[in-house]
Every structure is written in structure tokens, then in C-alpha cells.
Amino acid sequence: MTKLALGAHPFLLGFDQLERLVERTAKSGNDSYPPFNIEQASDHAFRITLAVAGFAEEDLSITVEDRQLIVRGRQSDDQSDRIFLHRGIASRQFQKAFVLADGVDVAGAKTENGLLHIDLKRSVPDTIVQTIEINKS
Template sequence: MTKLTLGSYPHLLGFEQLERLLERTAKSENGGYPPFNIEQTSDHSYRITLAVAGFREEDLSITVEDRQLVIRGRQVDDEGDGRVFLHRGIAARQFQRVFVLADGVEVGEARMENGLLHVDLDRAVPEPVVQTIRIRKG
């Protein structure tokens, strides 16, 4: 059986990069931690909200790498501070969440509020372009 790809459709020219993007996105799912929401805040803007209770601002990093928004969290294990736990149900945990950004989507501000990390995204609206191609005689 032949695998259908975007390149196998004759009317979709130059979409090979989109196919690679879809494959990369499918591989980036990482088990659901931390939970997150994505909301559309206007016609051209979005907000990603991650539940990062227990993380401080200095435990988190936000980068854009090759059109991917990468949010990482790393908590320092506090076992060496002399505390004795009778039960430890809240573990120091690390995570990495990756969101693939479309062309024209830029990362705005990020802020922490009540254990939630909000990252705002803005999409630039391209001007519509109409191009007339002149036909030359043979």
C-alpha cells in the first residue's frame, strides 16, 4: 500500500515543508504534563496557559527554536535543605512543552499569575497580493 503524502496531490505544490511540520508536531506530544489551554483572544491573537503550580519564574524558560515555542520547567529538588518528609506526594518535576508556530506568529509577553503561566501570541495579517502574469508570444 502506498503512503499518501501532500506531495502526491498534484494541486498542492511546495507543501513538503508543511508535511514535515505535521510529522514534527505529532512527535512532540509529551504525556499531558503540565496541562494547558489554548484560547483565541482576538481575530489575530492567542494565549497559551500552562498550569505550573509550584514553579517559580526562575524555574521556567521560554524559547523559540526553529519556529517552535519551547516551554521548559525544572524544579530544584529540595531534599538537601534538612526537611524530613513523612509523605512526599508533590515531587519536583521537570517538563518540556513544544508548540509549533505558523509563519507570521510571534510570541508576545509571558506572565505568571496564580500558578498559571500565560504566553501571548500574535499573528501578523499579510496584505493580500494579486499578481498578474503576462503571457509572452512564442
């Protein structure tokens, strides 16, 4: 049986980037740290919440690169004078990526009680009806 590429289907003209998007999403991995929630706030708004206890605002960065929302966390290691008898709280760096659909933009971000909230909004495009004239030859 021959594998049919998604972008090669005759009814999906111009969707070849969708296949690359699926591959990129699959490569982002299943790393579960830090844990996160995705909520639908309204018909056109979403919120991603990451548990970032122990990270200060300056330890976190949020960027959008090529329709991919990337959240990075890196704690400064200024604890050289501390001696731990037990260390059970994770203090590792992380990178979490979310692929954004066209028309979805970051509306804002804030930290609250050890949680990082990233608000997303989807702009609703205007419906445009276009009539194509048929030229006579």
C-alpha cells in the same frame, strides 16, 4: 494501495514542509504534564496557559526554535534538609512544545497565581494581487 504523500499531491505545490510539520507534531508526544489551556483571545491573538505551581520565574524558560515554541521547567533541588512524610506535589522537570504557524509570534509571557500565560499574535499579511505577463515566443 499506495500511500500518497501529502507534499506529492499535484495541487499542493510547495507544501512538502507541511508533511514534516505533521510528523514533528506527532513526535512531540502526548505528555499531559503540566496541564495547559489554549484560548483564542481575539481573531488574531491566542493565549497558552500552563499550570506551573511551585515553579519560580527563574525555573522556567520559553524559546522559539524553528517555528516551535518550547516551554521548559526545571526546579532547583535545594530541599536536601527536608524530610517528607508524604510527597504528593510533583516537582519534576518538563518540556512542552507547540508548533507555531507562519506569521504567529510570541507577544509576551507572564506568571500569575501559579499559571504561566504566553500570549501569541498572528500578523495579518497584506493581500497582494500580482499579474503575470505571458511572454510571446
